[in-house]
Amino acid sequence: MQRRSFLKSGLLSTGSLALAPALFANNTARQGEAFHLDYAPHQGMFNSAGKDFIDQIKYMHDLGFRSIEDNGMPSRSVQEQTKIGETLAKLDMRMGVFVVPKGGNGANTLAAKKKEHVDIFLDGCRKSVEIAKRCNAKWATVVPGNFERSLPLAVQTANVIEALRRGAEIFEPHGLTMVLEPLSDSPDLFLRYTAQTYEICKAVNSPSCKILFDAYHIQKNEGNLIKNMELCWDEIPYIQVGDNPGRKEPTTGEVNYKNVFKFLYEKGYKGVVGMEHGMSKSGKEGEERLVQAYREVDDFL
Template structure:
């Protein structure tokens, strides 16, 4: 290569890097162009790249795109100002990224329960379903997380299950015409919660019998509550609509605990799963080093 050609190509490469940084709106420490996309559609959340991209969620989304991510999730979307919801949706559309779950506002995950047929609790849930329709229009999300609430010791479990099914059917009637899916999440946070296992959630989804009522399979919670992850996912697969991650113990990024995420992600890939894999966990190391390690961890487990 002659000297003039070498210099010309050098200017072109530098110009491309400047253009990329200008487009993404943050100061990248690297001059390379965007990383390759992952095999699965991993979805970070607000704050995961605040050290590398800044406090602005919009700048973090641009950075996520640059690092190869093609989805986000945002549990707190319901609480954001309307203008911010729309700005996030517009940016995702521009970048060709997918919106993952936001939490449906039903008055809280615990005591505000659907298991007791409490009229006030039910009205709050129905209001949350109607709000979810409008939020979805603004941010482009089609998944909304629902936790039925606490188990009630004074009622038989069968009665509580029937109450939850009745409430969810009413919610599905609101969401289904808009193509929105409420994903039910069994949790391990406290034994007081009504919804605990994938099989229990599967039974409820089959009873509701709506494309707008499916399972959110959070790998961290299910490892704690039931284990045997791939077998249980296989058994409940036709009702699973959304996946979330987090290693155990510690609820940090994959490779920090006992779960074989490379095997699990290979299973999801072979199943043809295309929707977001929500990164609902913390980061094992602080600062920029921890955020770089986060990306590296997902590169490692995405290599199957």
């Protein structure tokens, strides 16, 4: 399972900035070679390919990436959604997550059991079915919104479960899965922890309601990444990453992504690993650093 040679391991362990050009030259020679895990960039990571997202997708494929993410897919025109789907199909690439329109974020909370909030969520689910058909998506991100602090926590949880069951009923006939994402952006957000999300998914009891495990948010909220994935593994079909602090590419923060990705690889994970983060450097230099970082952690597998 370990493919790296002693020499390669020694070079990577030095961390010398002087090695970066040589490492990227090796990456360039390997353009088109797929990674061991299915990392998914998003628009704006490879602007050197041009402003057009289709051109960026083709360039991502040339670099060895085999999936993309696009949170803002619902805001694109029908024509552009369709074109993206056709491009991905031709390149044999997968579409990762997009965000369900008005999917409960912020003050529009499913925890309150307010009809207007639930109606907005369900309308977003219906729209997501059509969006997914155009771009060949299988997953859509949902965040239940903020706490409703006038209600007991157990009642809020029951309200969220009830709303999500109704959303799952919309998704199930179409093979679309909403993935619930615990976030660290604000303590006002209802969904923040892995075990909490696991409990909700078990209660919804649908193949169309699962967990989006974003390692950046989980590292901030509770840490213990591998253990939390292990505990909730049967409800996690989708992973996102970003190093902490800073939310940049792996190797820029405190998370040992070599170990995290080794865990995923040895579990036989075949899903998408969304690159839900920024970049430590700008321009072409940043793109080279990004690819170098993913090659480094992926070569560990």
